[in-house]
Amino acid sequence: MKCGIVGLPNVGKSTLFNCLSNAKAQSANYPFCTIEPNVGTVSVPDQRLFELEKLVNPERVLPAVVEIVDIAGLVKGASKGEGLGNQFLATIRECEAIIHVLRCFENDNIIHVEGSVDPLRDKDIIDIELQLKDGEALNKAVDKAKKHIKSGKKEDVLTYEILVKLTAFVEQGNNAREFQTDDFGQKIMSEVQLLTNKPILYVCNVDENSIKNGNPWISKIEEMATKEKAEVVVLAAQIEADINELDTFEERQMFLEELGLTEPGVNRLIRKAYDLLKLQTYFTAGVKEVRAWTIEKGFTAPQAAGVIHTDFEKGFIRAEVIKFDDYVKYGSEAKIKEAGKMGVEGKEYVVQDGDIMHFRFNV
Ligand SMILES: Nc1ncnc2c1ncn2[C@@H]1O[C@H](COP(=O)(O)OP(=O)(O)OP(=O)(O)O)[C@@H](O)[C@H]1O
């Protein structure tokens, strides 16, 4: 599961990537600094892990991770191969969700490829390029679907009709994710793997001052995002990157507090990205290791077990489930059992966010 960071050149994508990830990307004040995509894994901050650590006292703690890709900047004409055009778009296609960075900071020393700060205009530039690319893909899909309607099958006719409507919708300058359709339409749409149908989250990259005093662009971006049913995160990538460089936790905390923050803005971003990918967490807790595992929402117990090892899924017998709140309330597995709070669940059980799981299986 990957999240791609997109935006115009020189808006702070690599700076953001560096605050998020252990991998380091080159970030500098010139457009097209990034050419090859940078890939990094990001730990998902989760307070519950700290609480379980206190209770279980394990040898190690492993958080959930998501993969983040820092992509080259996109310019007008990218869909026709301008800038790093097509390569850029291919990388986005491989991502399951998009983080779109919008420059909201003024700084005359940092080149803006459009000559001025206007994040809504910038957003439109990117949207148009992605829509053009989707238009190409859709026209091909329509041609293909047209051949199938000769079969006379109702489903084929419907597919064709939906694709024609969707193509017109996108060609009129809309993102596919806003197309109103039923489940069947959604399925058809997902098969075309459109760039503008990926779930999206906007990052307002502001300066330090805006964190304390606000920034006029934020409300405009929020308004736009509400219409799109997308999420917005406001953060100052440069200052967060600087804070990240500090050696001790105490120092970092002190600087954050000076900004009026209790945690880095990127933590909020990671959690939202995790949500955007429709992911959730369950835990395993033992003396050797307390660990967060990533599953898709709706996974059953055997599917969740399969994330640890395929044998766990194949040989699944049952799962013992403790609710996180019970773990904290009773303090140990023994006491939870005593209180009759350990659930025993079968193959049909749908794992809930925060469940602490033990799997019984044979191979
Ligand atoms: N919030 C911010 N406030 C001030 N300066 C910033 C902020 N975020 C990033 N910058 C500066 O903007 C410049 C461009 O940043 P960065 O290299 O991260 O952009 P990019 O989007 O990755 O660009 P490219 O598309 O060329 O790879 C850097 O000099 C960085 O220090």
Ligand SMILES: [Mg+2]
């Ligand atoms: Mg970059």
